[in-house]
C-alpha cells in the first residue's frame with residue numbers, strides 16, 4: 322500500500338537519526354486524519370541496519386491493519402534486524418487485529434523506537450513490556466510532544482468516553498466576535514483573513530463533529546461543512562444546540578442535511594420534531610439541565626457514545642461562555658484579526674444572564690490543578706503557542722491535557 326522509499330541517509334548521530342525517522346513516521350500518521358477515527362492516527366517506518374527505509378505504513382480505520390502491520394508487509398524479509406519507528410506504543414491485545422507487539426517480534430525487528438505510550442488503559446505500557454520481554458531494544462519518548470498533539474481526541478475519549486473539545490474563536494483585536502447586532506446594511510462579515518479561514522477548514526477536517534448554537538444559525542445561516550477537499554471516512558457531524566427548536570426549515574444546514582445534522586433540544590414539541598425529521602434532520606431530546614437549559618456535559622457525553630472523539634465548537638458569545646464556565650473546553654484556538662469592532666460589538670465569551678455570569682466568574686475546576694492561577698478569575702496558559710496566520714495571529718492553548726501526566730516509560 323505504501324511502497325518503501327530510498328530516502329537519503331539521515332544525519333549522523335543516533336538521536337538525530339531517531340528524530341529524522343520519527344518525523345517521517347509522524348508525517349505518515351497525519352495521513353490518517355479523518356480516516357483513522359475512532360482509532361488513533363499512527364505511522365510506522367522500518368529502517369534496515371544500514372540506514373535504509375524498507376517499509377512504511379499508517380493506519381486507516383477502514384483498511385483495518387495497524388500501521389506496524391502495513392509497514393511489516395511492505396518490508397517482508399527486510400524487517401529482520403530492522404528498527405521500527407512508531408508514533409504510538411504497539412498494541413498488546415487482540416481487537417479487530419492481533420497484537421502488533423507480537424507481529425514485530427515475529428518479524429525479527431531488533432529495536433523499536435516509540436514516540437509515546439498508548440493512553441488506552443488496555444495497552445498503557447503492556448506493549449512496551451511485551452517487546453522488552455521478547456529481547457527487543459525499546460526506546461520511548463522521541464517525538465513525544467508532536468505524537469501526543471496528534472491524538473488529543475483519542476487520548477481524552479479512550480480514558481473518559483468524552484470527546485476532546487476545541488473551542489475555535491475568530492476575534493477582533495478588542496476581543497469581539499461580531500459587529501453590534503442589528504446595525505443597518507449588515508451583510509456577511511468576515512473578521513479574519515482568508516488564510517485563517519483556510520486553517521479553519523483544516524480544523525473542521527480533523528474534527529469528528531462541529532458544534533454551534535441556534536444564535537449563530539439565526540445570525541449567520543452557516544453551512545458548517547468540511548470543504549477542505551480531503552477524504553474522510555465519516556461525514557463531519559454538524560451539531561446544533563437549540564433548546565426550543567427555533568431552527569428555521571429554510572436554514573442552509575437543514576437544506577443540506579444528509580445524515581450529518583443533529584439538533585439537540587429539550588423541547589417536547591413533537592410536531593416540530595416530526596417536521597425536522599421529515600427533512601432528514603436527526604433530533605435528539607435531552608432532559609432539561611440547570612435553569613431549563615440543554616445540559617452541555619450530557620450532550621458531549623452522548624457524542625462520545627457515538628464515537629465522536631474530536632469536537633470543534635464554532636459558537637457565539639453565549640455558548641462560548643457557557644462551555645468555558647462549565648469546564649468543558651480542552652483547547653482554545655483563537656484567530657485574532659487586526660480590526661477593532663468597538664464596545665457595542667459582541668464579546669467572545671458572554672454571559673446570557675445572571676446564572677451564566679456567576680458561573681463565568683468561577684473558573685476553578687476548569688483547568689488541571691497544576692495550571693498556575695495568579696488571581697481567582699484568571700487562568701495562565703503557559704503552553705499557549707502563537708503563530709502568524711496571514712495578517713492575523715493564531716493562539717492555540719491547551720486548557721486541560723488529555724494525556725496521562727506521568728509517561729509509563
Ligand SMILES: NC(=O)c1ccc[n+]([C@@H]2O[C@H](COP(=O)([O-])OP(=O)(O)OC[C@H]3O[C@@H](n4cnc5c(N)ncnc54)[C@H](OP(=O)(O)O)[C@@H]3O)[C@@H](O)[C@H]2O)c1
Pocket residue numbers: 489490491492497498499512533534535536537538540541562563564565567614615616617635636637638639640641643667673
Ligand atoms: N467570530 C466567531 O468566532 C463567531 C463564531 C460563531 C458565531 N459568531 C457570532 O455570534 C453571534 C451569535 O451569538 P449567540 O451567543 O447568540 O450564539 P450561540 O452561542 O451560537 O448560540 C446561543 C444559543 O444557544 C442556545 N443554547 C442551548 N443550550 C445552551 C446552553 N446550555 N447554554 C447557553 N446557550 C444554549 C441558546 O438558545 P436557546 O435557549 O433558544 O436554545 C442560546 O441563545 C452571531 O453574531 C455570530 O456571527 C461569531
